[in-house]
Amino acid sequence: MFRFLFQQVLNLSIFTMVFKLVAPVLLAAIGGLFCGKVGVMNIGLEGAMLVSAFFSIVVNAMTGNWFFGILAGCAASVFICLMLAFFIFKYKAHHIVSGFAINTFASAITVFLLQVFFGSSGSYQPAGVQMIPVVNIPVLENIPVVSLLSGHSFIVWIAFLSVILCSIVFYKTPFGAHLMAVGENVQAARSVGINDLKIKYVAFIICGILCGIGGAFLSTGTTSMFVRDMTAGNGFIALAVISLGNSKPYGVLRGGLIFGFANAIAILIETYPGLTIPSQFIQAIPYIVTILMLSIHTIQNNRKMMGPVKKISGSVNG
């Protein structure tokens, strides 16, 4: 079995799988990071992705255009995120509670619409869906190892690009400086005339767009169907990944890749012929890895915090 896995890694096919699994998580995590930086843990990532997955495939099937599908998904997702922001900032609702409410709502509304319009309570597989295209890079795809870069969905590139852009926005632009200041000390931000509410809403809109792209990828990028609750915890994994990445864009990328690898390996093991381990165990691998990594990360962080600090003043006898 291990030889089989090793082979997969060697011929690089595992990377295609990893990137495919990572992209939606990464997008949601970067989106969640924007909310996190303004001081809100966005539990509603899951719900935002789910509505996008639904609406993007519906519009995609109607128009036969993947781009319109993504746009519709993003619109739905932004709507969900703004709704959440409205609850939190306008009505001062608790962000965890309202996040869960949003998720429940998203799950229910998609199933409801599925039932009403398509007469199905489980899944929707329309004809005429135009899948989000795969980017094949002409020359590279024939060179060994470098061919790794070719043959991924457009969205995979967007996901990695979002990490880079996020880092630039956070650390290089005035908007990023304002955004993180709002999250860290809102009084300070207000005192220099920053409109904190505006920035918070913008952060939620960005989050909505990113979750929207991620959600659209689930229904029209990897498959061409919608299944109820098809986000399957991706939004929550994204939250774990944010925490794993110390709330830093490249940390999030690293955390996302760890999860992606664990997930890919689980899938490969599952498909290995003649396996006697119950599949439920194997499917649990990525989640167990995430929990383990989170625990290790937390312990390390605590040690860093509690460890002896460098002494500033000299010795008494000096």
Add this chain to the structure above:
Amino acid sequence: MSTDIQNVIEMKDMYKIYPNGTVANSGVNFCAKRGEIHALVGENGAGKSTLMKVLFGLEEKTKGEIRILGKEVNFKSPKDAIQNGMGMVHQEFMLVPSYTVAENIALGNEKKKKLLCDRRSEKEQINQISKQFGLAVEPDEPVYRLSVGAKQRVEILRVLYNKARIIILDEPTAVLTPQETDELFRSLRLMAKDGYTIILITHKIKEVMDISDAVTVLRNGKTIKTLKTSETCPEEITRLMIGRQLKPKIGRTDRKAEELVFKVENFNVLDRRGVLKVKNMSFDIKAGEVFGIAGVEGNGQSELVDAIIGFLKPSSGKVFYKGKDITGASTSDFRKEAIGYIPDDRNLRGSSLNQSIAENFVICSHGSEKFHKGLFLKWKDIREESKHLIREYEIRADGEMAPVGSMSGGNIQKVIVARELSKKPDLLIACQPTRGVDIASIEYIHNKIIEQRNEGTAVLLISAELSEIMGLSDRIGMLYDGELVAIRKNDETVTENEIGKYILNGRQKQKEREGQE
């Protein structure tokens, strides 16, 4: 900026009434000239902060007229105020801890190069301002690593960076050491010379006399008088501020301190990060004696107290109370003894802000027979007792059931002092008992502590305020870096300078001490 306009700021007949009915300003007039350091004084609750918040656009005025350079303005937000050349250094620092000094200074007003921040030209400008006014900072240092004084410099630099010509400082010296205060004043004078108008909110009369050109006194939301500093005296300002003369201080009666009440022996304490914060400390306090520990904050004061009251465990050493070893006793055991404890943070440890005054009074004595019967509290008795304490300690409150959080800092502190002293303690541990409290309350609390001492209570007084230490203590311990570098009898020969030397660079004094022993 033309010089023929005499008043840079003019506020006429200002009223501010909050929606809940609190009247903060009722007829304030205030004028400040160009290049002037103008002190705005008054007790807590006199309306100084509110007035400045209205001026800076943080609060909306109810009525009145504000003119900046002769032009009537009505700022809706700090942004408007900043654009009109105003800047404010708040009492609580408005800084983002993880950002660097430069990032904090430029926040909200970043220089741009295309879409990105131009950090280099920001830094250049910061260095230039910093040199001009003697405000030394390290632009790339993250703010959380800075001392309080340095943080304040960052705040002032930010205001200057934003091109303010009118600068409001809200009690800037409350957090500074004497040396840092001197430095700040030097910078302020440079700014005033350069044509900046500086408004200094304070209640320390000494500062008013030291630095200001003019002073406006507020009381109960009204302007009492505006004076030229050179034509007045501290007594007059005090009288205008509190509306009466200060009561004569209660003197320390001569008494032979005999009976040993409290003793700390070879005490070593690690803080929660494992850093040795209290080093081999030993001292004792007799009945009827005040032992003052002078020191800059952060030199082990809080760890010492935490280890005494059972919040931290000392790594070695012993504590004796009336000859009994109470080292490592839990806080609740400690509280059962006749020991009073005034914590340094009245909002965090000293009181429960959402609970009523009465509840706060009995918070440490729920267990006593006096206040409960079986499972239930004797509310009638509690309220009676509370009313009595409110009267005795001159606490200004809307009755004994008003939440503590609704009162001013001085009154909250009085509630805590009343609670701790009504126990008739044999030992009183008072940490920064008058920090951030108005003059009348300081006077009152000081007199109460002296009264207790004269009645035979042993007092451990920990304070960063040298005048407080010198005014109350019988003996003074100088604390530096977790060590008592010297213990000295408090007589006429002690000067603020001498103590200052010990607590700022105790190490140099170390050898002398060893020589004496």
